[in-house]
Amino acid sequence: xxxxxxxxxxxxxxxxxxxxxxxxxxxxxxxxxxxxxxxxxxxxxxxxxxxxxxxxxxxxxxxxxxxxxxxxxxxxxxxxxxxxxxxxxxxxxxxxxxxxxxxxxxxxxxxxxxxxxxxxxxxxxxxxxxxxxxxxxxxxxxxxxxxxxxxxxxxxxxxxxxxxxxxxxxxxxxxxxx
Amino acid sequence: xxxxxxxxxxxxxxxxxxxxxxxxxxxxxxxxxxxxxxxxxxxxxxxxxxxxxxxxxxxxxxxxxxxxxxxxxxxxxxxxxxxxxxxxxxxxxxxxxxxxxxxxxxxxxxxxxxxxxxxxxxxxxxxxxxxxxxxxxxxxxxxxxxxxxxxxxxxxxxxxxxxxxxxxxxxxxxxxxxxxxxxxxxxxxxxxxxxxxxxxxxxxxxxxxxxxxxxxxxxxxxxxxxxxxxxxxxxxxxxxxxxxxxxxxxxxxxxxxxxxxxxxxxxxxxxxxxxxxxxxxxxxxxxxxxxxxxxxxxxxxxxxxxxxxxxxxxxxxxxxxxxxxxxxxxxxxxxxxxxxxxxxxxxxxxxxxxxxxxxxxxxxxxxxxxxxxxxxxxxxxxxxxxxxxxxxxxxxxxxxxxxxxxxxxxxxxxxxxxxxxx
Ligand code: SF4
Ligand code: SF4
Numbered sequence: 001x002x003x004x005x006x007x008x009x010x011x012x013x014x015x016x017x018x019x020x021x022x023x024x025x026x027x028x029x030x031x032x033x034x035x036x037x038x039x040x041x042x043x044x045x046x047x048x049x050x051x052x053x054x055x056x057x058x059x060x061x062x063x064x065x066x067x068x069x070x071x072x073x074x075x076x077x078x079x080x081x082x083x084x085x086x087x088x089x090x091x092x093x094x095x096x097x098x099x100x101x102x103x104x105x106x107x108x109x110x111x112x113x114x115x116x117x118x119x120x121x122x123x124x125x126x127x128x129x130x131x132x133x134x135x136x137x138x139x140x141x142x143x144x145x146x147x148x149x150x151x152x153x154x155x156x157x158x159x160x161x162x163x164x165x166x167x168x169x170x171x172x173x174x175x176x177x178x
Numbered sequence: 179x180x181x182x183x184x185x186x187x188x189x190x191x192x193x194x195x196x197x198x199x200x201x202x203x204x205x206x207x208x209x210x211x212x213x214x215x216x217x218x219x220x221x222x223x224x225x226x227x228x229x230x231x232x233x234x235x236x237x238x239x240x241x242x243x244x245x246x247x248x249x250x251x252x253x254x255x256x257x258x259x260x261x262x263x264x265x266x267x268x269x270x271x272x273x274x275x276x277x278x279x280x281x282x283x284x285x286x287x288x289x290x291x292x293x294x295x296x297x298x299x300x301x302x303x304x305x306x307x308x309x310x311x312x313x314x315x316x317x318x319x320x321x322x323x324x325x326x327x328x329x330x331x332x333x334x335x336x337x338x339x340x341x342x343x344x345x346x347x348x349x350x351x352x353x354x355x356x357x358x359x360x361x362x363x364x365x366x367x368x369x370x371x372x373x374x375x376x377x378x379x380x381x382x383x384x385x386x387x388x389x390x391x392x393x394x395x396x397x398x399x400x401x402x403x404x405x406x407x408x409x410x411x412x413x414x415x416x417x418x419x420x421x422x423x424x425x426x427x428x429x430x431x432x433x434x435x436x437x438x439x440x441x442x443x444x445x446x447x448x449x450x451x452x453x454x455x456x457x458x459x460x461x462x463x464x465x466x467x468x469x470x471x472x473x474x475x476x477x478x479x480x481x482x483x484x485x486x487x488x489x490x491x492x493x494x495x496x497x498x499x500x501x502x503x504x505x506x507x508x509x510x511x512x513x514x515x516x517x518x519x520x521x522x523x524x525x526x527x528x529x530x531x532x533x534x535x536x537x538x539x540x541x542x543x544x545x546x547x548x549x550x551x552x553x554x555x556x557x558x559x560x561x562x563x564x565x566x567x568x569x570x571x572x573x574x575x576x577x578x579x580x581x582x583x584x585x586x587x588x589x590x591x592x593x594x595x596x597x598x599x600x
Contacts, residue, residue: 006436011454013468019406027403038397039335048342060349062356062374088523091268128271128362133370134522136508136515142356 053147058172064129064142065171067120069163072110078164079139080118081111089134094124111137118160123153144171216244223252227330227585230595232569234584241580246573250566253599261559265525266292269556271362273546276561277597278359279322282308282315283539285364287546287561290445290535292366295528295550298500303491304368305447309484310381311351311363312446313477317388318347319540320470324395327467327589331408336398343391346384353377367501368494381485388478392471399467409463413575413587416461423574424567427542428469429591433461439538446537451483463590470592500526525554541565541592565597 017023050057059065070079082099098117108114129142145167150156222233231252237245257276261269273288274281286308293300325340348358354373355361363369399405417433430437438455440448456472458465494501498517507514530552536545542564549558572591576584 004437004442006438006441006455009441009454010436011456011472012434013456013458013465013472015459016400016406016410016464016468019403019410024403024406027401027406031401031403035398035402038394042339042394048345060353060356060374062354062371063352064356085519085522089268091264091271126271126275126360127357128360129356130268130271130362133502136518 056172058174059144059146060174063144063146064127064132066122066143066145066148066167067125067131067158067163068141068143068167069118069160070139070141071164075110077107078109078114079137080115080135081109081137081139082113082115082118083136085134085136086131086140089130091128091130092124092126094121095119095131096121115160118163120158120163121156122148122158123156143167144173146171215239221584223249228588228595229326229593230598232593232595232598234572234588236581236584238581241582243576243579243581243584246576246584248569248572250569250595250598253595255596255600257600258559258561262556265554266366266528266556267521267525269559270365271360273559273561274360274362275596276600277539277541277544277563277565277594279319279594280315280539280541280544280597281360282312282364283537283544284546284561285362286312286446287535287537287539287544288548288559289364289366290537291533291546291548292528292556294533294535295531295548296366296500296526298367298495298497300368300446301492301495302447302489303372304493304495306484306488307369307373307493308364308446309448309451310481310488311354311369313480313484314347314350316477316540317474318344320474321347323470323540323589323592327586327592328399330585330589331405333399333402333405336395339391339395343388346387350377350380350384353380365494365501367497368492370494372493378485381481385478385482385485389475392474396471405467406464408583408586409467409590411460412463412579412583413590414460414462415571415575419574420461420571423571425542425571427539427564427568428466428473429461429542429568429571431455432458432465432469434459439536439543443536445535450487451480453477453480463586466590527552527554528556536562539564541594541597542568561597561600563597563600565593565595566600569593569598 082097084097087095087097096119097115099113100116102108102114131140132142217238219236219238221236222228223231233249235247235249236243257272260272270285274284276284321340321344325337328336351361352358354377355363417435420430434457436455436457441455453476456469458469502521503514503517508518528550530550532549534545534547536543544564545562547560548556551557575587
């Protein structure tokens, strides 16, 4: 019947006893006690739950949370030049970039152009991080915050100012290799 | 009967469901009045025991199930169609969301199909990293199954134990891929990043811990009289019927047929590893339980071997036409920047053709069919999802059994509705 023979690589699992009868009467007590022993032995292992939101789960360095836009530390200029590569890479089409020319007197970004409008619709975002991979200037990265719920869908559209600002509540971060 | 009127019959049947009994709707037999009274009941779509948004139209005779029709589509998200409008690399995060407990498998089936079309060589290290993540995913998926199935039988503590171990695995995923679920870690040609420092140590901790934990689960369940009564000799289907329905995975292996694609048609270096295929004998719910727990042990072995023999080398193909250039090259090399722009905006083109890539997911044969018309977007993406095929066997399993056994059998069938409806 089987056209393919796996040879030695098969192990048959045990069937276990037939339920009921005298063995069943024994198991109702014996095996239940054995089960209870297993359960009670776990008590000494301590608790695994944590008291969220007082205590927060620290995230790993690679964790992809809420996005952040960045500025150059020395000049304070925005890194984003409005090239829209992130918008092109986004699988759920939730980034909107409108670029405009920099005024040489009053520069916003380091490049020729800057993002006049930069919006991410976080209610559509799937946190894939493709925007971070796509950006050639490291202007957008995925931050570490995972607390983003809100009462209004419209409040989940993050504007450039919100993305540039530091998040109010910092999420604890684990060290590399911890 | 033409299909249209069949559907409307169902509609009529649904509308006629009241609190009183329905008389003989689906060809009931029996001469005495009482036994011909059948009762049609909707189980779901919002029912905790249906493991998702599945609706079962059950026809009962007293407590005995006489007929069962799964009604699906409540979780339809049109992912296959969405995939046609996206370039190849952007399909990956979307397609991972089909079977939400087997996301690494979804992307593996898809990447495998596209890699076949592109004829690209995947580096050995990437293949091993894929195996590690897929086997972790298999354990994780089986843990969710074990926890929820035991919960359906009334064993509450199993659920907490299983989810505790699942948490450890999800932590590992977060550490290596950046996300706990839907990680988009597998990319066409390899994996997107190498594993971080400290991953190996945590993985070692898990693989040492896991066999001990599985022994603890088995101490609670395997010989428990309630579990035996509820599972043994319940939902028996023979091998031939299952093969006729196209059922694969642990359900088929529980009947004694050792069909496992990891051995039968090795992909992704699975032939490098030494592991066994657990098979059952009778094909009842108890065998399904034993086969899956034994599979978890085998997965642990595969992970240990893969981590041991993890070869050095690149984690993604060096072909710049397919894989993004490394980030540090962007600042220095104009060529890398051009490739980067091209890949991000348009993506790569795939030669016209068709490919089907089947792999062994936790639920059976998961295959991805990709048809390319030579452009940078797939012309068609189709998933052969094992949950969808396996769900068909539910009515053969439960006809003639009690409605309480229907719950147990559905739990042991382990359908993931996200995969069924796609
Ligand atoms: S994380 Fe993904 S979905 Fe979210 S904005 Fe970036 S590219 Fe779009
Ligand atoms: S964030 Fe980066 S990719 Fe997006 S528009 Fe700005 S510079 Fe371009």
